[in-house]
Amino acid sequence: MEKNDLKAVGLKITTPRMRILEVLSSSGDRHFSAEDIYQHLRDIDKDISVATIYRVLTQFEAAGLVIRHNFSEAYSVFELNQGCHHDHLVCLQCRRVIEFHDPVIEERQDALTQRVGFKATDHSLTIYGICQDCQ
Amino acid sequence: MEKNDLKAVGLKITTPRMRILEVLSSSGDRHFSAEDIYQHLRDIDKDISVATIYRVLTQFEAAGLVIRHNFSEAYSVFELNQGCHHDHLVCLQCRRVIEFHDPVIEERQDALTQRVGFKATDHSLTIYGICQDCQ
DNA sequence: GTCCGTGCAAAGGATTTGCATAATC
DNA sequence: GATTATGCAAATCCTTTGCACGGAC
Numbered sequence: 001m002e003k004n005d006l007k008a009v010g011l012k013i014t015t016p017r018m019r020i021l022e023v024l025s026s027s028g029d030r031h032f033s034a035e036d037i038y039q040h041l042r043d044i045d046k047d048i049s050v051a052t053i054y055r056v057l058t059q060f061e062a063a064g065l066v067i068r069h070n071f072s073e074a075y076s077v078f079e080l081n082q083g084c085h086h087d088h089l090v091c092l093q094c095r096r097v098i099e100f101h102d103p104v105i106e107e108r109q110d111a112l113t114q115r116v117g118f119k120a121t122d123h124s125l126t127i128y129g130i131c132q133d134c135q
Numbered sequence: 136m137e138k139n140d141l142k143a144v145g146l147k148i149t150t151p152r153m154r155i156l157e158v159l160s161s162s163g164d165r166h167f168s169a170e171d172i173y174q175h176l177r178d179i180d181k182d183i184s185v186a187t188i189y190r191v192l193t194q195f196e197a198a199g200l201v202i203r204h205n206f207s208e209a210y211s212v213f214e215l216n217q218g219c220h221h222d223h224l225v226c227l228q229c230r231r232v233i234e235f236h237d238p239v240i241e242e243r244q245d246a247l248t249q250r251v252g253f254k255a256t257d258h259s260l261t262i263y264g265i266c267q268d269c270q
Numbered sequence: 271g272t273c274c275g276t277g278c279a280a281a282g283g284a285t286t287t288g289c290a291t292a293a294t295c
Numbered sequence: 296g297a298t299t300a301t302g303c304a305a306a307t308c309c310t311t312t313g314c315a316c317g318g319a320c
Binding site: 012014015016017048049050051052055056074 | 274275276277278279284285
Binding site: 070071072089091092098100102104105108109112113116117118119120121122123124125126127128129130131132135 | 233235237240243251252254258259264270
């Protein structure tokens, strides 16, 4: 389980790190801001410092355990990196994030970067709008 | 020319607004942070307050004159909205921004949002990596 | 026991805002 | 001349950092 995730990337197993992993892998939403995580833990009386949340998330990102997103908001959003790349629909009303994956789009991107000699390391495609529930 | 752009969107013609428009439409780079604009103007002895730059850019964005981008950086980048939508390659080394447009990708996005009943208002596709010159 | 992690509070950078002055129409 | 825009400095928001203490191995 999660302890191995930490060991695998060479991070010591500590209570804050485990708790943050738990929140990130909790069912339901998969996309959290640092503040979201802080509230989740505070709600169940598992207090933690915001500074630690940021530090841990940054380490997790460096270790490839989480992916950081800069959607249109002023803050970052984090999700567990589960290996399979995907893109996002972001509802501007309820802030919900819906994932999708389109192989044709991926192919076109690869073709494009090869054509212009650009060494792509990463990409993000985000579609903003109003989700079905909010309409 | 630019005076009409301002009148067309119902904004008074003021010196700061004209100067910012000039920078945004200057040849060369087309993508500027607020700080970039501040420096450009300062360099040619056209002093301006940073607060005004932010205020004007926000008004321009609301009026559809400029587009604001949140690339992976901690700050926003602005470009003149010239009507034809495009996406971006961002060089992580030199920060250069290269534009591209792919109709197939656009189509796939439309098909997707229609399929899941999502009312898209906007989207951004950004590919990060190293441009040819920096390799 | 050593070393790394955490909490706290203060610092940091980008952006916004309140208010008095200055400019546009 | 009335109204809106600007400059300045202070405020705000998210995030990072310094330092002393506490916890993992």
